[in-house]
Amino acid sequence: MAGGQGLMAGKRGLILGVANNRSIAFGIAKACVDHGAEIALTYQGEAFKKRVEPLAAELNAHVAGHCDVTDPESLDAVFADIAKHWGKLDFLVHAIAFSDKDELTGRYVETTRDNFLRTMDISVFSFTTIAKRAEPLMTDGGSLLTLTYYGAEKVMPHYNVMGVAKAALEASVRYLAVDLGAKKIRVNAISAGPIKTLAASGIGDFRYILKWNEYNSPLKQTVTQEEVGDSGVYFLSDLSRGVTGEVHHVDSGYHVVGMKAVDAPDISTVKD
Numbered sequence: 184m185a186g187g188q189g190l191m192a193g194k195r196g197l198i199l200g201v202a203n204n205r206s207i208a209f210g211i212a213k214a215c216v217d218h219g220a221e222i223a224l225t226y227q228g229e230a231f232k233k234r235v236e237p238l239a240a241e242l243n244a245h246v247a248g249h250c251d252v253t254d255p256e257s258l259d260a261v262f263a264d265i266a267k268h269w270g271k272l273d274f275l276v277h278a279i280a281f282s283d284k285d286e287l288t289g290r291y292v293e294t295t296r297d298n299f300l301r302t303m304d305i306s307v308f309s310f311t312t313i314a315k316r317a318e319p320l321m322t323d324g325g326s327l328l329t330l331t332y333y334g335a336e337k338v339m340p341h342y343n344v345m346g347v348a349k350a351a352l353e354a355s356v357r358y359l360a361v362d363l364g365a366k367k368i369r370v371n372a373i374s375a376g377p378i379k380t381l382a383a384s385g386i387g388d389f390r391y392i393l394k395w396n397e398y399n400s401p402l403k404q405t406v407t408q409e410e411v412g413d414s415g416v417y418f419l420s421d422l423s424r425g426v427t428g429e430v431h432h433v434d435s436g437y438h439v440v441g442m443k444a445v446d447a448p449d450i451s452t453v454k455d
């Protein structure tokens with residue numbers, strides 16, 4: 184639908200966090216392009232460059248270069264590139280998180296200071312510093328979207344410090360929504376159900392988590408990148424122009440469930 188028609192026609196957006204074609208960011212990027220948006224992608228280092236460039240070509244996307252959120256100079260370079268290429272920005276997607284895999288098993292109480300700070304820096308502070316850089320380019324208002332998970336609200340096995348980071352990210356959404364609201368820049372998050380991606384491969388027992396969600400969510404399915412992408416279009420387009428500071432669950436309804444479904448197979452080993 185690119186080139187004039189569609190919910191996102193005329194909008195230009197920077198999408199951070201595409202690692203490969205399974206990335207949630209790629210699902211959002213594809214949906215935006217299908218609805219007429221022009222997009223720019225970044226990659227984290229040479230290893231991802233090889234994967235991102237063909238995906239960018241597939242979506243007719245501009246490649247805004249290397250972006251490592253722990254390196255402020257790389258962020259400055261990306262935003263300078265966007266300023267030069269487009270002069271303005273209508274939307275931005277932040278789909279970035281990291282924690283040491285070894286600390287996503289065992290007890291949260293064992294989290295090291297180093298990994299706590301690194302996890303918070305990459306998964307939380309990055310959204311704030313990116314919002315600050317996007318603000319001057321969003322001269323006609325804009326929409327910022329980040330990705331979170333239910334582990335921010337409830338304790339999930341193997342989510343540990345990442346759950347604490349996502350809780351801080353969700354609080355950041357609310358504070359940023361107030362700071363940027365006067366400029367008609369909206370800030371929201373999608374809380375996605377579990378999806379098999381590169382980042383998810385660092386989470387222990389991920390196949391079990393997927394099955395549990397499939398059996399126990401109201402829709403009796405896990406969500407796909409496409410489903411998250413379509414909800415992303417709502418937040419990044421004018422359809423949601425009255426919405427900011429929101430954390431919206433795209434998880435087949437799993438967050439409303441309090442206990443295993445009566446008809447769900449018992450995949451635990453407990454007998455009593």
Ligand SMILES: NC(=O)c1ccc[n+]([C@@H]2O[C@H](COP(=O)([O-])OP(=O)(O)OC[C@H]3O[C@@H](n4cnc5c(N)ncnc54)[C@H](O)[C@@H]3O)[C@@H](O)[C@H]2O)c1
Binds near residue numbers: 279332
């Ligand atoms: N997969 C899931 O089950 C799930 C569920 C809910 C939320 N999320 C969130 O969705 C977002 C995207 O993750 P994904 O599952 O698509 O995995 P992914 O591995 O495809 O994407 C993670 C991205 O983070 C980027 N990244 C990590 N450290 C970075 C750094 N220092 N600088 C720049 N980029 C960096 C990686 O390059 C990668 O592109 C994350 O915030 C994740 O927590 C994932």
